[in-house]
Amino acid sequence: MLNKFFLLVLSCGACLSLSACDEECDCAPTHECGNQVVEQAYGEECDLGYMNSFEPGAACRPDCLRAGCGDGILDPGEECDDGTANSNTLADSCRQIVNPEYMNYIDTPDEPQYFCRQAFCGDGVVDDQEQCDDGNDIDDDTCTNACVALD
């Protein structure tokens, strides 16, 4: 496997150095994040070349993934974003919620919209300042919609 890889690299290098055999050269296709070509086969979601940026609100990150909830950068419209520390099950964490009411500012209709939101009453996790959180809309059960526990 390794040898095969090196053979490919060698033949590719040799081929590219000889303009005469350009058309026969079946070297592995090259790809690069930053070449302004969205190479989906290599996991790229976007590629704006030198415009790829870690800046909040940038349309494309330097890793050729779209900006959004979960990238660890506080983008416009996000209440929080702790990246991989976002959690929908740990108390007082930044929530990563799929909810059409909270559209990410970047329109990606083909994918679920994650919205980064602070922990809140109704997310089903008992957070700071909450006596309970059953995550439902029933106000007169044992946990009110204000996250107050009733006997």
Ligand SMILES: [Ca+2]
């Ligand atoms: Ca690319």
Ligand SMILES: [Ca+2]
């Ligand atoms: Ca973000």
Ligand SMILES: [Ca+2]
């Ligand atoms: Ca909660």
